């Protein structure tokens with residue numbers, strides 16, 4: 001058996017179910033690992049050791065009583081700090097929510113608890129999920145466990161780094177424009193953004209409500225499928241939740257891909273892409289060809305406008321969603337000297353509580369929605385969004401899934417893009433189209449370039465999340481057979 005910390009979640013759960021490991025022991029080993037390395041990695045904003053051990057004890061009791069345990073019971077998990085946790089601090093990486101302890105669990109948090117998973121604590125993130133490097137966290141940047149001088153991606157960088165550094169076997173992230181898939185790619189993990197509406201957003205503090213989705217970050221495709229199944233399903237508390245049965249995903253892992261039609265998106269390559277990233281991507285596509293998938297090139301001409309459309313739609317929604325942080329109800333209240341008017345207190349609170357990137361987005365969004373400009377900016381962006389959705393529809397007439405690199409480059413050095421928002425935004429060039437169209441998409445590791453992980457992105461039609469797991473499972477098996485599973489077999493920089 002591999003060392004406990006390196007076991008896939010499925011194997012940990014199997015050992016707990018058999019009684020070879022106790023959930024308490026598994027949890028202690030992970031808490032010790034956090035104590036040992038998180039000073040350097042900074043994946044966590046808050047570790048809830050007492051809560052985790054209590055949850056672990058109750059799993060062990062259930063087992064002793066002979067109660068059935070689910071396929072992930074007894075496995076620790078890191079929770080992105082944008083998801084509310086009852087009684088446990090939830091900051092969204094922002095000073096403005098410093099000290100807030102939500103009175104309720106997000107639906108996905110409630111579901112992971114019900115599945116017997118053990119929340120270890122809250123993972124660091126870019127403030128309100130705005131960013132691609134976790135450097136926009138108001139508290140501290142997270143480092144990439146493969147190379148501590150580099151970014152772990154963002155905005156779910158803490159979630160990704162926790163899994164890559166073996167601090168947690170699993171994590172929950174959220175993805176508005178790539179925030180699960182891009183950190184998964186640069187940390188060598190599997191990360192999936194479900195079909196929009198497939199997973200409840202209740203308790204996911206809203207950034208851009210029409211784009212946000214929570215999903216898994218894991219070391220294996222099967223682990224991702226099981227965690228995805230555990231959090232999916234209809235929720236009457238989220239009006240955009242789709243009322244369909246929970247998809248069967250884990251059953252897809254292990255199927256073959258013979259005869260499946262795989263479309264390589266022509267527009268997601270070329271200028272701006274690191275040559276080694278494209279090489280690893282092409283090699284993985286060739287492997288799918290060897291497995292008798294039919295490979296075709298597909299054109300999605302409007303993907304070129306996805307980034308500008310996203311940077312109008314997401315900030316517009318954010319400017320509205322973030323209006324609620326006014327110092328009156330949650331977290332920080334600044335400048336309330338007993339003399340200042342309510343309006344002054346709101347303004348001082350927002351000036352002191354929000355970081356630079358959040359302010360930039362609020363200003364862009366407010367401008368794009370303002371009277372006289374609305375049609376020219378927000379309205380145009382929505383039209384582009386429709387054209388992108390139509391590109392997907394046309395492509396899926398020809399192919400079963402679409403593929404591309406997940407990110408144009410491997411992890412860049414910390415600090416490199418902090419003063420250049422445009423360069424930062426380009427990290428999500430390949431991931432944003434799926435959010436705009438609401439289709440599912442995932443990233444899996446497809447090898448290394450100069451010692452750093454490269455991500456392979458798979459996109460599927462809405463509600464066909466199972467298809468991407470089928471392709472990912474087959475590709476992972478083939479890559480493992482040829483070169484091993486880097487994250488399980490090699491040691492990152494710790």
Ligand code: GLN
Pocket residue numbers: 129130131132154155174175176177178179180207314425428
């Ligand atoms: N990096 C993108 C942004 O800054 C996407 C973030 C996300 O998916 N939450 O908006």
